[in-house]
Amino acid sequence: xxxxxxxxxQVKVAEGNPLTVKCTYSVSGxxxxxxxxxxxxxxxxxxxxxxxxxxxxxxxxxxxxxxxxSQTSFHLKKPSALVSDSALYFCAxxxxxxxxxxxxTGTRLTVIP
Amino acid sequence: SAVISQKPSRDICQRGTSLxxxxxxxxxxxxxxxxxxxxGQSLTLIATANQGSEATYESGFVIDKFPISRxxxxxxxxxxxxxxxxxxxxxxxxxxxxGRIDxxxxxPGTRLTVL
Numbered sequence: 001x002x003x004x005x006x007x008x009x010q011v012k013v014a015e016g017n018p019l020t021v022k023c024t025y026s027v028s029g030x031x032x033x034x035x036x037x038x039x040x041x042x043x044x045x046x047x048x049x050x051x052x053x054x055x056x057x058x059x060x061x062x063x064x065x066x067x068x069x070s071q072t073s074f075h076l077k078k079p080s081a082l083v084s085d086s087a088l089y090f091c092a093x094x095x096x097x098x099x100x101x102x103x104x105t106g107t108r109l110t111v112i113p
Numbered sequence: 114s115a116v117i118s119q120k121p122s123r124d125i126c127q128r129g130t131s132l133x134x135x136x137x138x139x140x141x142x143x144x145x146x147x148x149x150x151x152x153g154q155s156l157t158l159i160a161t162a163n164q165g166s167e168a169t170y171e172s173g174f175v176i177d178k179f180p181i182s183r184x185x186x187x188x189x190x191x192x193x194x195x196x197x198x199x200x201x202x203x204x205x206x207x208x209x210x211x212g213r214i215d216x217x218x219x220x221p222g223t224r225l226t227v228l
Contacts, residue, residue, distance in 0.1 A: 103157075
């Protein structure tokens, strides 16, 4: 069975500071890992993915995430937060052989001016 | 990327009625998915719809309540039948392009309120 945990419902950071949104996962094999962002009244937008290869993946809007197999984590990071980054962030996992994504509960990021 | 549109974008419905949500994609796709996002919660997969075959439903979802059609490679519908206030959610269509197993694109969602 696959599962995703986002331990923080909310994260608040000051503009210009680095941000981290945490995600841990559990799958039976090697995972496909994703981050999506949901802005108010809009659909989900793809940010980045880890399939294989380099553990540090870079995505849209300056975000990056690091895959850590030993800790089964895939934390989302950005060196300098913008107010416009304020949104709801979802971590998702897809087990090899499965067709669908399994989502975490989401983390609401607020960047304070 | 794939451009996905959904109709309607939102609706307010009466208890006991049914609503059909349409999902249109700008290119042919193999896999289409329907998700539900209840207020303040994460996304839950309702079913997977492949063209030419019956939809595959996840645990807790049944065809009588959420019938799905997939008449071609660019279009699908989800019907929410005999609605109750508990069906108030955002319903999202998602697609995966043929030959690309690693990325899914989501429609803007349909916000349903059942009174």
